[in-house]
Amino acid sequence: MQPEQRPQxxxxxxxxxxxxxxEGVHETEVNRSRFLCALAPAATExxxxxxxxxxxxxxxxxxxxxxxYVIGADASIQKANDDGEPGGTAGVPMLQMLLRREVRYAVAxxxxxxxxxxxxxxxLIRAYGGAVGEALDAVGTVTRRRFRLVTVTVGHERAGxxxxxxxxxxxxxxxxxxxxxxxxxxxxxxxxVAEFRRWLADATAGAAHVEVGGEAFGTV
Numbered sequence: 001m002q003p004e005q006r007p008q009x010x011x012x013x014x015x016x017x018x019x020x021x022x023e024g025v026h027e028t029e030v031n032r033s034r035f036l037c038a039l040a041p042a043a044t045e046x047x048x049x050x051x052x053x054x055x056x057x058x059x060x061x062x063x064x065x066x067x068x069y070v071i072g073a074d075a076s077i078q079k080a081n082d083d084g085e086p087g088g089t090a091g092v093p094m095l096q097m098l099l100r101r102e103v104r105y106a107v108a109x110x111x112x113x114x115x116x117x118x119x120x121x122x123x124l125i126r127a128y129g130g131a132v133g134e135a136l137d138a139v140g141t142v143t144r145r146r147f148r149l150v151t152v153t154v155g156h157e158r159a160g161x162x163x164x165x166x167x168x169x170x171x172x173x174x175x176x177x178x179x180x181x182x183x184x185x186x187x188x189x190x191x192x193v194a195e196f197r198r199w200l201a202d203a204t205a206g207a208a209h210v211e212v213g214g215e216a217f218g219t220v
Contacts, residue, residue: 015146016143017073017104017105017144017217018101018142018143019103019104019105019144020041020103020140020142021041021139021140021142022040022140023040023139024040024135025039025135026039026135028127028130028131030126031115031119032117033117033119033127034113035112035127036112037108037135038108038135039107041106042071042105044071045077048071048107052065052067052069052081052107055109055111061113062112063113063114064082064083064085064111064112065109065110066083066094066109066110066112066128067080067081067083068081068091068095068132070098070099071104071105072104075104078095079095080092085124086121086124088125090110090124090128093126093128094110094128094129097133101133101141103136103141108132145217146189146217147172147187147188147217148187148189148214149186149187149213149214149216150185150187150188150196150210151213152184152185152200152210152211153209154181154184154207154209155181158204158208159176159184162204163184171196193212196210197210
């Protein structure tokens with residue numbers, strides 16, 4: 001569960017969220033029309049827009065490249081684009097599927113190659129929303145949880161045992177750096193910082209220094 005830096009413009013919000021596990025594409029077919037749903041995690045709105053542009057470039061001959069994205073652990077940024085389909089029949093159901101599945105920091109692009117059979121408004125809504133839902137099942141999602149970054153500085157004579165104790169007690173060691181002293185970086189749930197200070201003082205007889213840094217998200 002390696003912590004990752006919190007996206008720069010993310011407001012305070014939920015302590016955890018779901019996002020897309022990785023970039024991926026899943027294809028469905030409805031009445032001879034092909035629907036290719038490309039999914040990707042996106043830390044910012046700019047990243048989402050770049051992904052949309054990349055998928056469009058990959059499918060210049062498609063009838064439509066509809067898109068939706070949700071940015072922010074609290075879903076503060078939501079955008080949908082029908083790309084020529086009747087209003088509200090493509091991008092909106094895609095966005096609603098992301099929100100219904102509680103997926104955040106993610107972008108979806110559904111590329112449609114028309115198969116000659118018109119689906120009607122209801123059929124389009126089901127097809128585009130369903131394409132995103134099936135793609136989420138195929139690609140998978142992960143939970144990210146908020147952590148406080150904590151840096152511990154300790155002498156070489158205590159560092160090895162302390163690192164072992166940290167790992168043995170289930171604390172996530174993010175990085176270990178060796179210099180004049182040894183620096184160990186951890187990701188801790190914010191509520192555990194005070195308790196961790198007390199534990200560390202006992203474990204090192206007060207010989208370790210603790211510095212509490214910013215926040216990050218890590219994959220559970």
